[in-house]
Amino acid sequence: MKYEPSRLEILLTRLAFYFYGKSVYRSFADRLPLKGGERVLDFGCGMGTVAYYVAKRLPLGHLICLDISSRWLNACRKTLRGFENIVFIQGEATMLAAGSLDTVYSHFVLHDISESELEKVIPALARALKVGGVFVFREPLNEAEKINIIKRLMKQNNFILRDSRITDIPVMGNALESIYIKK
Ligand SMILES: C[S@@+](CC[C@H](N)C(=O)[O-])C[C@H]1O[C@@H](n2cnc3c(N)ncnc32)[C@H](O)[C@@H]1O
Numbered sequence: 001m002k003y004e005p006s007r008l009e010i011l012l013t014r015l016a017f018y019f020y021g022k023s024v025y026r027s028f029a030d031r032l033p034l035k036g037g038e039r040v041l042d043f044g045c046g047m048g049t050v051a052y053y054v055a056k057r058l059p060l061g062h063l064i065c066l067d068i069s070s071r072w073l074n075a076c077r078k079t080l081r082g083f084e085n086i087v088f089i090q091g092e093a094t095m096l097a098a099g100s101l102d103t104v105y106s107h108f109v110l111h112d113i114s115e116s117e118l119e120k121v122i123p124a125l126a127r128a129l130k131v132g133g134v135f136v137f138r139e140p141l142n143e144a145e146k147i148n149i150i151k152r153l154m155k156q157n158n159f160i161l162r163d164s165r166i167t168d169i170p171v172m173g174n175a176l177e178s179i180y181i182k183k
Contacts, residue, residue: 004071010047016171017049023170028107028138029053031177037061038102043093043125044109046072048079054105055083068092093121096128104129105136110150111143118153126157129182135159141166141174158183
């Protein structure tokens with residue numbers, strides 16, 4: 001469901017990015033298995049907290065920052081000004097071309113999406129990935145019910161779990177990080 005943030009929410013996120021950028025967002029960006037030339041999607045990019053670190057890892061590739069919210073996407077454009085390897089899309093996963101991506105990642109997004117919407121979002125992301133493509137997510141561990149739904153949908157959409165771990169993130173608490181490969 002589309003939700004537009006207030007100015008205060010954007011400001012608080014910017015402060016969190018300033019103080020915890022490396023320990024929270026860069027730690028996730030560094031987990032992505034990238035060589036540097038991939039076409040990568042940040043699904044639900046928000047103000048570009050993770051994208052800021054991922055873009056630096058793609059000297060020969062491209063990062064697509066997609067968000068349903070125009071206000072978050074505008075904030076993302078500000079965070080990432082100066083980078084030339086980024087495409088911004090305001091919209092939904094269903095807009096992505098089939099087989100166009102090597103990697104999709106999603107940071108603290110999927111748990112916020114209703115089950116009925118996830119039933120459309122995860123197949124759309126699977127369709128956009130090439131065979132052998134990678135899907136990485138990090139979600140709060142206390143969202144156990146939603147995590148089970150996500151795991152079921154990943155399996156139903158031909159993803160194989162390659163790696164999974166629980167990590168303690170400053171301020172945010174325990175989170176599940178999983179890496180899947182598309183069959
Ligand atoms: C909690 S924020 C996380 C933002 C960013 N990934 C981060 O960790 O800083 C969730 C983001 O997902 C976006 N979002 C929620 N549902 C979405 C959907 N169906 N399609 C695209 N973006 C979505 C929201 O607009 C918001 O920017």
